[in-house]
Amino acid sequence: MKKHERHKLLKQLLVENTVYRQEDLVNLMAQRGIEVTQATISRDIKQLQLIKVPLNDGSYRYTLPSEKEVDTTMKLKKTLQDAFVDADIHNEMCVLKVQPGNGPTVSSLIEQVDYPEIFACISDDDTVMIFNRSTQGAVKIQDKLETMASEN
Amino acid sequence: MKKHERHKLLKQLLVENTVYRQEDLVNLMAQRGIEVTQATISRDIKQLQLIKVPLNDGSYRYTLPSEKEVDTTMKLKKTLQDAFVDADIHNEMCVLKVQPGNGPTVSSLIEQVDYPEIFACISDDDTVMIFNRSTQGAVKIQDKLETMASEN
DNA sequence: TATGAATAGGAATTCAAA
DNA sequence: TTTGAATTCCTATTCATA
Structure with missing residues (x-):
């Protein structure tokens, strides 16, 4: 087998x-x-x-990990691979710049994945503002997003 | 401490x-x-x-388990404790009878929790039909729902 | 690259104690 | 009830082999 x-x-x-x-x-x-x-x-x-x-x-x-979770993470990853521009942090905030039009999609996917580090998330056309529970959380999230956007 | x-x-x-x-x-x-x-x-x-x-x-x-998941499971449990009437199975299907008016809520919560055993879920006012991926899955789900409804 | 046997390494439990 | 020490149990990896 x-x-x-x-x-x-x-x-x-x-x-x-x-x-x-x-x-x-x-x-x-x-x-x-x-x-x-x-x-x-x-x-x-x-x-x-x-x-x-x-x-x-x-x-x-x-x-099993839930299908929904797996799906959403995959979608987020694919979207970031297309639309990621930059990610920066300041204190517990993380700003994510994306290609115009992708802000709301990315924001919604991030909320759906439901990272424990994230307190809230809001977006406009090309920017996603992520408010984390801690500064370290912000670092982890920035790193995670950058990795998703670039890897394979 | x-x-x-x-x-x-x-x-x-x-x-x-x-x-x-x-x-x-x-x-x-x-x-x-x-x-x-x-x-x-x-x-x-x-x-x-x-x-x-x-x-x-x-x-x-x-x-951490996601807050959302924990919340949803809790809500489902509470709702079932109030509204559960009966659960029965036939092959891979599980029929859940609830107090009138609670079908849609329970169905929606079940979908949100996203059990891997469940293929699909649909409801009317007082009945939730759960279609599982296997007969054993149906047994597990019936058991889970009954337990949630009755325990503490 | 995939696998088993052996083993190391990590996690859960037992037992005693407070 | 809660905890640490010791121990057992379970899981991951190493090493050899196919």
């Missing part, structure tokens, strides 16, 4: 089962005749960016 | 710093003169339901 197929199966298993540990996935795969080790599952989890979430009931489960 | 205060500080540290490991939090706390061990941080993480996320760059970071 190819890695890509295994990844698909893995996501399905996560939706259909309650997965407490990576070993659970090893077992679920084994039930389906797929022999893999925990090491492989760990790598798969990293690549699929699956997360281990502490639940209210005191247990931990592995889950 | 009381646990509650430490929890607050912890959230703040997460927003302001890049946290790779629980040890990082131990150190950040120490810099602020708060002596705690990894064991305590681990418990804090569990209680605050913080998550360790694999990033694109191949590293892992601890982050």
Whole structure:
């Protein structure tokens, strides 16, 4: 079985089962005749960016990141790759300059992604003003936006 | 320092710093003169339901769950506690009966929470129809909704 | 490049104590 | 109830191999 197929199966298993540990996935795969080790599952989890979430009931489960979140982040990234002009900070504020017309779209996407560092976000045609909860948060956000705009 | 205060500080540290490991939090706390061990941080993480996320760059970071997500889940829970009547499943479908008038609200909240098991969701005045990606998913969702409606 | 076996490294829990 | 120390358990990585 190819890695890509295994990844698909893995996501399905996560939706259909309650997965407490990576070993659970090893077992679920084994039930389906797929022999893999925990090491492989760990790598798969990293690549699929699956997360281990502490639940209210005191247990931990592995889950998929929400599709919406993934989608929105991708859209933001693509938009920034086209429209990013510059990002600067001052105290807890971050100013993001974008190509004319893109301000509102970028602002809305940023709000949808819902970064914990950000307190509020407002835009006009070519500028997005981001008010962060802290100066360090502003640095992190500036860095994140610049990275999204430039990488691959 | 009381646990509650430490929890607050912890959230703040997460927003302001890049946290790779629980040890990082131990150190950040120490810099602020708060002596705690990894064991305590681990418990804090569990209680605050913080998550360790694999990033694109191949590293892992601890982050806060998004406020929006937490809020929405809380709202859904509260609404269900008031309005839940019954939940039943048939194959991959889950029918949720609610007090008249609550269908659209509940449906919208369910969509906002964005459960990976759910494919689509539609409602009328007192019924929410949930179409899941699998039969097992339907079982999980039914269980989740019933639990939310009844617990504490 | 992908994987398993072994291992290191990190996280959660147990146990004792306050 | 909360915590630290020690320990166990789980996860990530290394190293070898295909």
